[in-house]
Amino acid sequence: MNRVVKGFKDLAQYPSAIAGLVLISLFVALAVYAMVTMPLGQAIELWRGSGDVWQYTPRNAAPAWLNVFPGINKPVTMDFNTANMPEAKTVEEIAPGMWEVRVSFPFDFTYDEFPTEINVFTTVRNSTARPFFSMRWLTPDGREIPLGDVDLRASESFRLGQDARLTRRLGGRPAHMGLFADPNASEAVPLKGRYELVAEALVFEPDTELDVRLVVYGQLHGLAGTDHRRRDLTVALLWGTPIALAMGLMGAIGATVTTMAIAAVGTWYGGWVDNLIQRITEINMMLPGYPLLIMIGTLVDRNLLLLTAIWVALSIFSASIKSYRAMFLQVKEAPYIEAAKSYSASNMRIIVQYMMPRIIPVLVPTFVGLVPSFVFFEATISVLGLGDPLLPTWGKVLSEAQDMGALHNGYYYWVLAPSLLLVFSGAGFALLGFALDRIFNPRLRSL
Amino acid sequence: MEIFDKTMRPGTKPEDVLLSVEGLHKWFEIKRLGLFRVGDVKAVDGVDFQLARGESVTVVGESGCGKSTLARTILGLYGPTKGRIVFDGRVIDGTDKEALAWYRRHVGFVQQDPFGALPPFMTVQRILNEPLVINGVKDPEERQRRIRKALEDVRLMPVEDYLTKFPHQLSGGQQQRLVIARAIILEPKLIVADEPVSMLDASVRVEIMQLLGRLQQQYNISIIYITHDLSTVRYFSDRIFVMYGAKLIEKARTKELLKNPSHPYAQALMNAIPDPDPDNVDRFREVPGGEPPSLMNPPAGCRFHPRCPAAIKGVCDVQEPPHFERGEQHLVACWLYGEEHAEQTA
Ligand SMILES: Nc1ncnc2c1ncn2[C@@H]1O[C@H](COP(=O)(O)OP(=O)(O)OP(=O)(O)O)[C@@H](O)[C@H]1O
Ligand SMILES: [Mg+2]
Numbered sequence: 001m002n003r004v005v006k007g008f009k010d011l012a013q014y015p016s017a018i019a020g021l022v023l024i025s026l027f028v029a030l031a032v033y034a035m036v037t038m039p040l041g042q043a044i045e046l047w048r049g050s051g052d053v054w055q056y057t058p059r060n061a062a063p064a065w066l067n068v069f070p071g072i073n074k075p076v077t078m079d080f081n082t083a084n085m086p087e088a089k090t091v092e093e094i095a096p097g098m099w100e101v102r103v104s105f106p107f108d109f110t111y112d113e114f115p116t117e118i119n120v121f122t123t124v125r126n127s128t129a130r131p132f133f134s135m136r137w138l139t140p141d142g143r144e145i146p147l148g149d150v151d152l153r154a155s156e157s158f159r160l161g162q163d164a165r166l167t168r169r170l171g172g173r174p175a176h177m178g179l180f181a182d183p184n185a186s187e188a189v190p191l192k193g194r195y196e197l198v199a200e201a202l203v204f205e206p207d208t209e210l211d212v213r214l215v216v217y218g219q220l221h222g223l224a225g226t227d228h229r230r231r232d233l234t235v236a237l238l239w240g241t242p243i244a245l246a247m248g249l250m251g252a253i254g255a256t257v258t259t260m261a262i263a264a265v266g267t268w269y270g271g272w273v274d275n276l277i278q279r280i281t282e283i284n285m286m287l288p289g290y291p292l293l294i295m296i297g298t299l300v301d302r303n304l305l306l307l308t309a310i311w312v313a314l315s316i317f318s319a320s321i322k323s324y325r326a327m328f329l330q331v332k333e334a335p336y337i338e339a340a341k342s343y344s345a346s347n348m349r350i351i352v353q354y355m356m357p358r359i360i361p362v363l364v365p366t367f368v369g370l371v372p373s374f375v376f377f378e379a380t381i382s383v384l385g386l387g388d389p390l391l392p393t394w395g396k397v398l399s400e401a402q403d404m405g406a407l408h409n410g411y412y413y414w415v416l417a418p419s420l421l422l423v424f425s426g427a428g429f430a431l432l433g434f435a436l437d438r439i440f441n442p443r444l445r446s447l
Numbered sequence: 448m449e450i451f452d453k454t455m456r457p458g459t460k461p462e463d464v465l466l467s468v469e470g471l472h473k474w475f476e477i478k479r480l481g482l483f484r485v486g487d488v489k490a491v492d493g494v495d496f497q498l499a500r501g502e503s504v505t506v507v508g509e510s511g512c513g514k515s516t517l518a519r520t521i522l523g524l525y526g527p528t529k530g531r532i533v534f535d536g537r538v539i540d541g542t543d544k545e546a547l548a549w550y551r552r553h554v555g556f557v558q559q560d561p562f563g564a565l566p567p568f569m570t571v572q573r574i575l576n577e578p579l580v581i582n583g584v585k586d587p588e589e590r591q592r593r594i595r596k597a598l599e600d601v602r603l604m605p606v607e608d609y610l611t612k613f614p615h616q617l618s619g620g621q622q623q624r625l626v627i628a629r630a631i632i633l634e635p636k637l638i639v640a641d642e643p644v645s646m647l648d649a650s651v652r653v654e655i656m657q658l659l660g661r662l663q664q665q666y667n668i669s670i671i672y673i674t675h676d677l678s679t680v681r682y683f684s685d686r687i688f689v690m691y692g693a694k695l696i697e698k699a700r701t702k703e704l705l706k707n708p709s710h711p712y713a714q715a716l717m718n719a720i721p722d723p724d725p726d727n728v729d730r731f732r733e734v735p736g737g738e739p740p741s742l743m744n745p746p747a748g749c750r751f752h753p754r755c756p757a758a759i760k761g762v763c764d765v766q767e768p769p770h771f772e773r774g775e776q777h778l779v780a781c782w783l784y785g786e787e788h789a790e791q792t793a
Contacts, residue, residue, distance in 0.1 A: 336566045338556075342522055342554070343552075343581055344551045344552070344582060345577070345581050346581075354566055357566075
C-alpha cells in the first residue's frame with residue numbers, strides 16, 4: 001500500500017500527470033457542484049420535461065456567451081415576472097369593491113436581431129369573478145400597440161406570435177418580430193431602445209392575487225443553450241458529469257477487481273477451474289462486443305446498469321486476465337503464501353488478502369486507464385439508441401442532437417459541448433494513466 | 448504409542464513422544480507436456496524418526512537431498528505419498544480437517560528467506576494478528592497482548608517502534624525475528640525451521656540461532672532444524688539426522704555423531720565442518736566428490752555408493768543397507784557396519 005502512496009508522490013514529476021489530475025479535479029468539482037445544487041431526482045424530472053417546466057425557455061437556442069464574439073449580437077432570453085419583481089406591480093382601489101392592478105415591464109432592447117417568441121403568462125388566485133385584463137405595448141419611438149383584452153381564468157398563456165389578428169395588425173409579421181421592428185426600415189430590422197409592456201387588470205375581491213410573466217425568448221440562452229424540447233442543456237451536461245465519473249469509476253473498478261479476483265481464483269485452484277477461465281477468455285476475445293450489446297439492448301432491456309454489467313462482464317474475460325494470471329502464478333509461489341497455509345489461512349483468505357493485494361500496485365495504471373473506456377461506453381450505447389431512457393447524460397445529449405440533425409441545422413453547440421466534456425474527461429484519466437504506468441511498471445519486474 | 452526410534456534418549460516414555468514420523472514418503476509425479484507420466488521424483492523416500500517433547504534435532508544434508516520436502520510434508524503442506532505422521536497421539540492426515548487445523552496451530556514454521564516469508568503489504572501488527580484471527584483468538588485485547596509478548600520474546604523492542612512497520616523497513620535479521628515471532632505466536636509445541644539462517648549475513652546468524660535455542664529452553668518447544676551447514680549445530684540440538692538422497696542415513700546424539708561419524712558421507716561432512724574462518728562456511732557443499740544422486744532414478748543399493756571411497760563391490764551397489772546399530776543410540780545405514788549381512792547377500 002505504501003508503494004501506492006509513494007507512486008502517487010512520484011507523479012509530481014510528470015507534467016502529463018499534473019494536467020490529468022487538474023482535468024480530473026475539475027470534473028470532480030463539477031460533479032460535486034451538480035450533486036449539491038440539484039438532487040438526481042429533480043434532474044431526472046427536469047430532463048424528462050413533463051408538464052410545462054420548459055415553457056419559459058426558447059427552442060434550440062445557442063449558448064448566451066456567443067455574444068462576446070465580435071459581430072454577434074443576438075437577443076438573449078428576457079424573463080420578467082411579478083412574482084419576483086413586486087415593484088413592477090401596483091394595486092389601487094378605484095371604486096368600492098373594484099381594484100386596478102397595473103403591471104409594467106420596461107426594458108432595453110439593444111440586439112441586432114429579433115427574438116424567437118414572445119409570450120405572456122398570467123395566474124390568478126383567490127378570485128371568484130374573472131378579472132378583466134388588457135395589455136399594451138409601448139415602443140421606443142412612442143407608438144402604443146394594444147395587445148387585446150380578455151376575462152382571465154386562473155391561468156392563461158398569451159402566445160403573441162401565434163395571434164393571427166395581431167400578426168395582421170403588425171403588417172403580417174408575428175409579434176416577436178412585428179413588436180420590435182423598425183417601422184421606417186424597408187427590411188425587417190429591430191428598433192433599439194426602451195420598450196414597455198403594460199398590463200392592467202380589474203379585480204373584484206380584496207385578496208385576489210394576480211401575477212404576470214413576460215418572456216421574450218432569445219436566440220441565445222443560458223450557459224449551454226437549449227435543445228429541441230426547450231430543455232436547458234446545462235441540466236444534462238452538469239448532471240452528466242457525476243454520471244460519467246460514476247460510470248467510469250464503477251465500470252473500471254468492477255472490471256479490474258472482478259478480473260483480478262477471477263484470475264486469482266483460477267491460478268490458486270488451478271486444474272479445470274483455471275482451464276475453464278482460460279477457454280472462456282479465449283472465446284470472449286473473439287466475440288464482437290458492441291453487436292452483442294445492441295442485441296441485448298434491443299431484445300431485453302434498455303437499462304444502463306444492466307448494459308454496463310454486461311460490458312463489464314465482457315471486459316472481465318479479456319486479455320488482461322492472462323497478464324494477471326501470469327502475475328498470480330508468481331505470487332502463488334511466494335513463501336509467505338506457504339506460511340499462511342501453515343497457520344491454516346483459508347483458500348478464500350489467501351486469495352483475497354494475500355494474493356490480490358500483492359498486485360494492486362500494478363493495477364493502478366490499468367485501472368485509471370480503463371476509466372475513459374467506460375465513460376465513452378455510456379456515450380456509445382446512448383448514440384446507438386441503447387442509453388437509459390431517463391438519465392440526463394452526455395451521451396443522451398449527443399444522441400438527441402444526432403437524431404435532430406444538429407450538425408445539418410447548424411446547432412454546433414449541441415454536439416460540441418458534450419463531445420468536449422467526453423474528450424476532456426477521457427484525456428484526464430488517460431494522461432494520468434500514462435504517467436502512472438511509467439511510474440508503476442518498472443516495478444512490475446521486481447514483483 | 449510405541450517407541451521405535453532407537454536413537455531416542457533411553458527411558459523416554461511413550462507419552463513423552465511429541466512427533467512420530469513413520470515410513471514417510473513424498474513423491475512428485477513428473478509429466479511430460481502435462482500429460483504423459485515420466486516418473487516420480489522421490490524427494491522423501493522412507494523417513495522414520497520420533498521426537499520427544501522439548502527435544503531438538505538437526506537434519507543435515509546437501510542441496511537437493513529432500514530436506515525442504517521433508518519439512519513441508521511434516522508440516523502438512525504436502526500430503527504424504529505413503530507413511531504417516533502422528534502428533535501428540537493423533538494421526539494427522541488430509542482426511543481430518545479439524546485435526547489438521549489443530550496440528551497446524553501447534554506447529555510453527557520458520558522459512559529460509561525471511562523477506563519472502565512476510566507479506567510485503569502487511570504491517571508487523573497485521574502479520575502477527577493473522578495467525579491469531581485465523582485460529583480463533585477472538586478477543587482483540589488478548590490478541591494485542593500476544594502480539595506484544597511475541598515481539599518481546601524475539602527481542603523486537605520497544606514493541607511500539609515495530610508494530611506499524613512494513614517488512615521492507617526491517618533488516619534481514621529483524622525480518623527473521625519477525626518470522627520467528629509469527630511461528631511462536633500460537634504457542635506451538637514444535638517449530639520446523641528450514642535453513643533459517645542460510646540467507647542471513649554471517650554476523651546475524653549466531654544471534655538468530657541463539658534466539659531459537661533460548662525459545663526452545665524457555666517454552667520447552669521441540670525444534671526440527673534443517674541445515675546444509677553443520678557448523679551451526681552446536682547452538683542447540685540433541686540429535687543429528689544426516690539426510691542423503693531422500694533418506695536418513697545416520698542418526699545419533701549430537702556429541703556422538705560429531706565425535707564418531709560413521710557413514711562415509713557423514714565423515715565427509717564432518718571433515719567439512721569449517722574452521723572458524725567464515726569464508727569457508729559453505730565449503731562442505733563441494734567436499735564429497737561426484738554428483739548428488741538422481742531422485743527420479745536413484746542408484747541401486749546404497750545411494751551413496753557411486754561417490755563412496757569405501758564402497759564394497761557386489762554389496763553396496765546391489766542391496767540397500769538397513770539401519771545398523773553402532774553404539775549407544777547411534778544408527779547408520781551402511782554395509783561397513785553390518786558386513787555379516789553383506790556376506791549373506793554376496
Ligand atoms: N513441488 C515439486 N515438484 C516436483 N519436484 C519437486 C518439488 N519440490 C521439490 N522437488 C524436487 O525434489 C527434490 C528435493 O527438493 P528439496 O527442495 O526438498 O531439497 P532441499 O534439500 O531442500 O534442497 P535445498 O538445499 O536446495 O533447499 C529436488 O530434486 C527438487 O527438484
Ligand atoms: Mg530446501
